Amino acid sequence: MRVRFVLTVLALAAAPASADTPGSVQARNNTADGAKVYKQICAACHMPNAMGSGGGVIPALAKNKKLANPAYPIGVLTKGKGAMPAMSEILKPAQIAAVLTFVRTSFGNNYPKPVTEADVKAAK
Amino acid sequence: MSEIATPSRRQLLTLIGRMGGAAAMYQAMTALGHAAETQFDGPPVLSGAKPGASVVVLGAGLAGMVAAYELEKAGYAVKILEFQDRPGGRNYSLRGGDTFTESDGTVQKVQFAPGNYINPGPWRIPHHHKCVLHYCRQFGVALEPFIQLNHNGFIHASDAFGGKPVRYKEAAVDFKGHTSELLAKALNSGSLDQSVTGEDKERLLEALRGWGVLDDKMAYTSSVRVSSQRGYDRAPGGGVDGAPTPSQIASLSDVLAPQVWTAMSFYFNYVMQTTMFQPVGGMDMIGKAFASRVGKSITYNAKVTKVAQNGKGVTVSYKDVPSGKTSSVSADWCVCTIPLSIISQVEMQVSPKMAAALKAVPYSGHIKMGMEFKRRFWEEDDNIYGGHSFTDQAIGQLSYPNDRMFSQGPAVLLGAFTSGAGAFELAGMTPQERIEAALTQGEIFHPQYRKEFLNGVSVPWTRVPWILGCVSHWSEEGRAEHYQDLVAIDGRIAMAGEHASYYGGWMEGSMLSGLDAISRIHKRSLEA
Numbered sequence: 001m002r003v004r005f006v007l008t009v010l011a012l013a014a015a016p017a018s019a020d021t022p023g024s025v026q027a028r029n030n031t032a033d034g035a036k037v038y039k040q041i042c043a044a045c046h047m048p049n050a051m052g053s054g055g056g057v058i059p060a061l062a063k064n065k066k067l068a069n070p071a072y073p074i075g076v077l078t079k080g081k082g083a084m085p086a087m088s089e090i091l092k093p094a095q096i097a098a099v100l101t102f103v104r105t106s107f108g109n110n111y112p113k114p115v116t117e118a119d120v121k122a123a124k
Numbered sequence: 125m126s127e128i129a130t131p132s133r134r135q136l137l138t139l140i141g142r143m144g145g146a147a148a149m150y151q152a153m154t155a156l157g158h159a160a161e162t163q164f165d166g167p168p169v170l171s172g173a174k175p176g177a178s179v180v181v182l183g184a185g186l187a188g189m190v191a192a193y194e195l196e197k198a199g200y201a202v203k204i205l206e207f208q209d210r211p212g213g214r215n216y217s218l219r220g221g222d223t224f225t226e227s228d229g230t231v232q233k234v235q236f237a238p239g240n241y242i243n244p245g246p247w248r249i250p251h252h253h254k255c256v257l258h259y260c261r262q263f264g265v266a267l268e269p270f271i272q273l274n275h276n277g278f279i280h281a282s283d284a285f286g287g288k289p290v291r292y293k294e295a296a297v298d299f300k301g302h303t304s305e306l307l308a309k310a311l312n313s314g315s316l317d318q319s320v321t322g323e324d325k326e327r328l329l330e331a332l333r334g335w336g337v338l339d340d341k342m343a344y345t346s347s348v349r350v351s352s353q354r355g356y357d358r359a360p361g362g363g364v365d366g367a368p369t370p371s372q373i374a375s376l377s378d379v380l381a382p383q384v385w386t387a388m389s390f391y392f393n394y395v396m397q398t399t400m401f402q403p404v405g406g407m408d409m410i411g412k413a414f415a416s417r418v419g420k421s422i423t424y425n426a427k428v429t430k431v432a433q434n435g436k437g438v439t440v441s442y443k444d445v446p447s448g449k450t451s452s453v454s455a456d457w458c459v460c461t462i463p464l465s466i467i468s469q470v471e472m473q474v475s476p477k478m479a480a481a482l483k484a485v486p487y488s489g490h491i492k493m494g495m496e497f498k499r500r501f502w503e504e505d506d507n508i509y510g511g512h513s514f515t516d517q518a519i520g521q522l523s524y525p526n527d528r529m530f531s532q533g534p535a536v537l538l539g540a541f542t543s544g545a546g547a548f549e550l551a552g553m554t555p556q557e558r559i560e561a562a563l564t565q566g567e568i569f570h571p572q573y574r575k576e577f578l579n580g581v582s583v584p585w586t587r588v589p590w591i592l593g594c595v596s597h598w599s600e601e602g603r604a605e606h607y608q609d610l611v612a613i614d615g616r617i618a619m620a621g622e623h624a625s626y627y628g629g630w631m632e633g634s635m636l637s638g639l640d641a642i643s644r645i646h647k648r649s650l651e652a
Contacts, residue, residue, distance in 0.1 A: 019488070019629035020246065023390035024514035024521050025382045026546045027282055044489060044551035045586045053227035054592050057469050083465035083593050084484035090545045119157055 025073070032094050034102025041091065042099065051109040058084075062107035070115045073100055074123045093120035143493075150405075164255040166638060168643045170198035170530045174549070176579055177649055179642070180205065180453050183421050183461035185213025187620040187638035188416035191258065191459045192421055195642050203453050204418065205442050207590050211419065212411025214245035214591070215631060218494065219406070220579060226587040231590050233520070235579040237534040242494030243407040244583035246631050247538075248400045249274065253632035255639070260403070262412035269401040271526045273391045274511020278569050281516050283375060284288050284381030289513065289569050294374065295384045297337070297354035301344035302376040304336020312342070346373045387514050395630065402526060410631070423453075428462065430471040433616045461621040461638065463487070465593045474614045483611035484602050485623055487593025488634060489586035491547040493519070495539035497576040502537065503529060505572060517565040518546035524635040527640050534578055539566055543594070552582030558582040568573075594630030611637070613644055 029040055039048065045058050052060035064074050077096050080086035087096065094117040104111040156643050162340035179195050181188045192202045210216070218224060219234040224244075227302040248270040249256055260267055275296075285295075303533035310316050311325055311332075320328065332338060337350045344350070351357075351370040357368040390396055403409040415422070423442075430441040431452070438458040443450050460467060502508040502524050510526040520542025525535055539562040542548060550558050559580045567573045585594035598607065618641040620634070627633025 018393075018395060018627075020248070020395070020599070021629075022490075022514075022520040022541050022543060023387055023396070023512060024542070025281075025386045026517055026518070026520065026542070026544060027516040029545050029549070040549045041545065041551055041552070042548075044584065045549040045592065047228055048552065053587065054466075054589060056590055057466065058227075080486050082483045083485065083487040085488065085597060090548075091200055 004027070009010075019065060029090070029095075030092075032098050034098035034100070035106075037091065037095050037099040038106075041087065050103070062109070064079055065110065066117050067104050067109050068111055070100060070104070070111075070113075071123065073103070074115065074120055078120065078123055093117045096120045133218045135593025162254045164258065164632075167194055168646075169624075170194060170642065170646045172650070173199035173646070173650045174649060175199075175289050176201065177457075178202070178455040178647065179457045179459060180438060180455035181461065182428055182440065182461045182467075183207075184211040184214060184413065184415070184418075184424075184623070185461055185621070185634060186215050186414065187461040187622070187624075187634035188213075188459065189411070189418050189622060189638075190635045191415060191461075191638040191642045192418040194639065196418065196421070196647075198646065201455075202418070202421050203451065203455065204422040205428060205440060206422050206424050206514035207445070207462075208527055209424045211415035212408050215407055215411040217241045217243050217406030217408040218244060218583070224581060224583060225589065226584070227589040227592065228587065230555065230587075232581050234494075234581045236494070236536055236581075237398050237496065239528070240534060240536040241498060241580065241584075242492060242536055242538060243402070244494075244585075245539075246407055246629075247466075248402060250395050250397065251399045251401070252394075253627075253630065255461065255635045256631045257401070259413070259635070260410060262359050263410075263417075265409050265413050267401040267529060269510075270402040270403050270486060271524075272396060272398050272400045272512075274524075275510060276506075276508050277511045277524075278513035278515075278522075279381075279383050279387055280514065280568055281381040281532045283507075284383070286306040287568075288393040288498055289515075290374065291355065294354045294371070295379055295468060296388050297350070298344075298374045299379040299384050301336045301338070301350065301373065302379055304332040304648040305338055305342065305344040306376075308336070308338060308342045314316035323523070344373065346370050359493060363639065383514055383516055395627075404527065428467075428470055431458065431460065431617065432473045433458070435615075438616045439470055454618065457649065459620050459638065459641050459645070460616045460617055461619075461634070463591045463593070463621065464596060464623050465591055472617075474617060475609075477609040478612070478614040478617075478619075482619075484606040484610075485596045485598055485612055487591075487602075488543050488595055488597045488629075489547050489551060489584070490543045490594040491550050491582060491584040492538060493550075493558060493580055493582040495559075495562060495566070495571075496534050496536045496578040496581040498534055499568060500525075500529075500531070501576055502574040506570065513569050515565065515568065517568070518542060518549045519562050519565045520546050522566060522569060539580060540582070547584065548586070550582065551586050558584075561608060563573045598623075611640075613641075613648060618642075618645055 002005045046061050050061040052058045077087045097117045097120050100115040178201040181204040184204050192500040193407050195202050218234045219241045219492045222234045269499045275293040277292050279295045280289040306615035335391050339345050348370045356368045357371045425445040426442040427445050428442045437456045439452050439454045441452045464485050465487045508524050510524050510530050513522045523538035620638040620641040622628050622633040624635030624637040
């Protein structure tokens with residue numbers, strides 16, 4: 001039942017289309033494993049090694065000092081920034097918290113304090 | 125013999141416009157069945173450019189090339205700077221022998237047989253996108269039907285129909301039947317008597333009976349009559365054994381899978397309605413047709429590094445990518461069509477309002493995959509000729525080739541077209557992993573998939589180096605706050621492209637914005 005409800009929400013977000021969009025509804029990615037969320041969502045643009053691309057047009061997340069204060073990346077993920085869309089339509093707060101905790105402790109970043117679901121919810 | 129001069133429709137409308145203003149003209153156009161479908165009423169008639177007046181156009185996509193084409197016709201000196209080594213921008217096609225290099229340097233070599241291609245960017249043209257169609261007609265770009273709604277395509281939802289794909293016609297007819305039965309029940313129970321008159325209640329019940337193919341008890345049940353819409357277990361034949369046998373309808377619960385009504389609703393979209401078109405031989409035929417007319421003005425491999433302006437004109441600095449040599453070009457005006465995802469990171473001498481607008485638009489990240497197979501099994505085995513099959517898996521949908529039906533030999537279908545989470549997931553993989561995922565997911569529709577597979581190519585737009593995204597995706601709030609600042613001429617610079625239109629992601633939007641930008645520049649230029 002839960003899965004069906006989630007799918008309905010996504011479908012409402014998907015239609016009607018004004019752009020040239022696919023005609024399908026997608027099953028939601030429900031993983032709360034930060035490394036998996038990174039691989040399945042973030043790596044598309046920030047790359048698997050978190051080095052970004054386009055000569056800095058898509059910024060590297062590796063060794064990124066802007067991650068020190070979690071408020072900044074939480075804001076980027078929930079509201080979007082520049083050409084980057086907000087991720088709140090496809091990721092739940094718990095998933096955003098998990099992936100931020102992962103990124104902040106990976107790729108040469110060392111900010112061990114976990115980001116919590118409550119942190120993400122509080123930012124909205 | 126005398127000829128009576130009757131005004132053309134256009135002359136008549138111009139006359140009405142002069143006498144009664146725009147509102148009167150719009151009313152007249154509507155009365156003549158001429159308006160509402162499009163804002164395009166022919167290319168702008170620009171004439172009398174000031175001697176020596178010049179425009180630099182950034183980007184040789186459709187917005188830039190249509191702008192250059194009409195400006196040159198009007199007498200402007202035009203130069204186009206293009207980052208890539210080819211014209212067209214997102215209007216392009218990949219064929220055997222082409223390579224596609226992702227932003228991390230990963231190279232895919234396309235291995236399709238001669239004549240096969242995919243259109244990684246735009247791929248279908250609505251019948252009301254009259255600006256695109258106008259130039260296709262004028263330039264002799266051959267068009268053929270793009271099969272949009274195919275009742276025999278599949279719908280797949282992991283949590284419905286036992287996870288098995290069903291034909292669109294089965295799901296759509298069952299959805300229509302079950303909902304008609306429920307509405308009829310509600311009407312007959314009297315629970316809608318407050319909302320509908322007695323006469324309309326009877327008419328609606330009659331409509332539901334016919335529309336929903338309900339039986340004499342106003343129930344939606346399996347029958348030969350219902351099968352005449354959703355298809356049979358055994359189709360009608362000839363002779364002694366010709367009688368058909370009905371198919372079994374699916375349950376209400378199954379057809380309430382969002383995939384069903386989303387697909388049905390999808391085809392109602394204004395931009396998705398039949399008839400749609402595609403150029404014969406690949407979408408890049410349009411870009412090539414423009415390039416054959418404005419190509420001599422294009423400087424390729426030019427990476428714009430800075431756009432400066434003063435009261436008199438614009439100076440654009442650029443780097444020749446292969447040599448690294450920097451140059452600049454100056455002109456009276458600039459039409460900038462570089463995607464916002466890129467230009468927002470280039471040094472631009474524009475007002476704070478436009479600078480803010482350049483950074484205000486998110487880009488979606490679609491992915492497309494072209495998969496070549498040994499034969500057209502979707503036609504030969506599954507009776508699918510063009511159109512789509514939809515799934516809730518990451519690949520989103522399959523789309524079948526609209527050209528050369530019934531031909532022998534290898535053919536290419538679109539093995540993935542998706543945005544959002546599915547597109548990110550596929551984009552994050554290596555090209556080999558994407559192929560494997562597309563085979564596993566596509567196999568659900570077509571068990572022949574692996575056996576017939578030859579090769580494939582994937583184009584994840586988030587990793588296309590010259591855009592790092594696919595199309596602009598304005599939010600309503602973003603548009604309210606920034607759109608007018610984006611499209612207003614800023615000193616000597618005007619923005620154009622699909623992002624500067626209300627037809628985001630469509631060639632029509634790119635071209636209409638290009639034409640609008642140069643119309644305003646022309647006016648300013650004559651006033652200056």
